[in-house]
Amino acid sequence: MKNNISLLLLSLFAVFFFTACEDDDDPFTGPYRVSILGPDTVAPESTEQFTIGNFLNPESYTWTVVDGPAEIVGSNTGATVDVRFTSVGDVTLSVTNGQETGTTTVEVENVAPAVTGSLNDTGVLASGMSDTVFFEFDAPVAEIGSFGFNTEDSTAFNEGGTPFVSGAIGDLVQVNDQLYYAVYTAGAGNGTSEVRFTDVVSTGTFGADTVETAYVQLYRVDNIAPVADLAYSTEVASEGSMVMVTTTFSEEVMSADPADSVLFITVDGERDTLMATDDPLVYTYEYEVGEGDGPIEVGLENVVDLAGNELAGVNNATELVLDNTGPVVTGTATDAGSGASIAIGSSEAGTAMYLVLNDGAAAPTNAEEFMDTQGVASRSVQISAGGGVRTVTQALAAGDYDVYFLARDEAGNFSAIETADLLMD
Structure with a gap:
């Protein structure tokens, strides 16, 4: 009896299962609710597009403005429609093919006259x-x-x-x-x-x-005229060297002559173009130093501010100095008992150097050899503006020495090499 009940329950389950499966296999044939895609809010006197997406037989769908201040522009059939909204209010838009229907509401908003x-x-x-x-x-x-x-x-x-x-x-x-x-x-x-x-x-x-x-x-x-400040990568330079000239304006500027559309710089009378940077106040120019000695004048041309005010002035216009003449070096070396007293001087600001060699050692013939030679002792000292003499004490063992002197000015020019004998007892 127990087995018969089990078989009956199993049979009922099987009938229910296959019935459910058979129901799942039946396709849904509609009617569908059509979704309309488009904006929810619009402005008056605007035209917007609405669509139902990809449907079979889209030509069978007809669009209608059910209510509100709007009108269909162009065809009212198909998957998409253009609607013009005429004034503020709520608009109801529908689409149908006779079976499936979709409806949407669009708010035509007030627009403040900002x-x-x-x-x-x-x-x-x-x-x-x-x-x-x-x-x-x-x-x-x-x-x-x-x-x-x-x-x-x-x-x-x-x-x-x-x-x-x-x-x-x-x-x-x-x-x-x-x-x-x-x-x-x-x-x-x-x-x-x-x-x-x-x-x-x-x-x-x-x-x-x-x-x-x-x-x-x-x-x-803007009734304030602009001013330019010049700065140089080095203020003293010799022939062949490159000097970066940086111009910083007090305000944004432009070309005085729109036909040129560039700003000009003059260095020692030669005219060239300023180069703009990411900073609208900063321009640069790379100047190759030529012959001559002394300060040169830097000027700016074709420059006005955005209101058309002309350049009021250029600061540091004569700070760049050309120096193509080497300094004159002087030097003495004496036995001071506890060490050698070495006095070295230069006619210009820069660096003065001495090199101590054993008597009879090969003498340096140029600045490169001078600085590459290690020697018994060596030192460099800074000479301030206008030139001068510096005295240092150098520890040396007893012996006979040759002391060589060399100077380099701020522009990179070297002096001739001078020498002095030194006898340490």
């Missing part, structure tokens, strides 16, 4: 210069309460300080329902004036929103 300004060229003017400021609103404008300089309000532009006011602003002129302009003339001082709009109302189509106050910056007024 305003932005745009300027010509560099955006900087000097006193007496005029240029146009364009004002573009995010929505068509129905009404503007007032327009003029901001003379008292604290804004993000003036960071709580007193607004800068300079020059004059002309009447506001309408180009179309979203674009206006006014002519600004710069005056005295240095800074950026602002204009203030009050009670700007958008058209009813865009929701009749009101912007109570809006601020726009005008051209920056």
